Amino acid sequence: MPRFTGLQAAIVDLDGTLVDTLGDFVVALNAALGELALPPLPAAVVERLVGKGSEYLVRSALREAGGADSLYEAAWDAYQRHYGAVNGRHAAVYPGAQQGLQVLREAGLRLACVTNKPTGFARDLLQQKGLLAYFGHVFGGDAFERKKPDPLPLLEACRALGSAPARTLVIGDSANDAAAARAAGSPVLLVGYGYNHGQPVRAVDADGFLDSMAAVAGWL
Incomplete structure (x- = not known):
């Protein structure tokens, strides 16, 4: 296994990487769709839509449920309300995730969490799950003008961390994370257990794959 040398920092994704939040998405989305008299979506469909930000998730779920695009504002408002109520209730930290963060910190790396989830929801979730203290910075999908797979969030996180992008390890679960890292x-x-829009994650262009976040120790 190759090892990364000269690293200064690490940027870690949240949903599908540190915490399994699919249950929260399913409950909040289906509650919002129910308010609009639309049918619920199965978890397998929701999982395929996760990862590109809340706006994309709500628009896509609305279409999957047969709702008109004109219902988007009402669906968005309902989703935000319901997600705020259930955030973290149906979510669990992946085995090895906290150990992986501890390994990164003990290696002397500065840490940021960069996610397409809204920043407020991300910070609340990390706090609930006992992970917030590992991070010097948390940037959500509303923090910058563009979201992953655009490299902007990673470049801005590197700026905040005071690290060079080439010396900043990115850990995620999807092609979005990999594309953003490559561009930065x-x-x-990439972890092998998260959400990758229904596609095999090991087919994504990445430097390596982790069965558990704890396995990052073998790369440092």
């Missing part, structure tokens, strides 16, 4: 010039590892 950062090394990237």
